[in-house]
Amino acid sequence: MVIRLDYGELEISLKALKKLAYIATVQTYGPVNISSDSFFGKLFGEKEEERIKVEELDTGKVLVDLYIELEYGVKVSEVAKNIIENVTHVLKTIGGCEDIEVNVHVTGIR
Secondary structure, three states: OEEEEOOEEEEOOHHHHHHHHHHHHHOOOOEEEOOOOOHHHHHHOOOHHHHEEEEEOOOOOEEEEEEEEEOOOOOHHHHHHHHHHHHHHHHHHOOOOOOEEEEEEEEEEO
């Protein structure tokens, strides 16, 4: 992703955006585990950061998919809304992204 500044251009990698999304998700109340979306990921134990998908579309939009497990007893819709707001806020303020779509996939309850 390239951001144009007054004095030049700044390139931010998708790996950096993925790390920002991970930090924003972990800081939100409710998620217990960022879980893998695939059988092999669960079997071979992917790192939590690898369970977040970040891609930049041709239109410049940043698409974020999070696969998480939630704490038992929390309101799923409220936690998902908070995660979406936190990730969007962090990617806009720190990452410099303008157009962001965040999808939260709840894979389980613990």
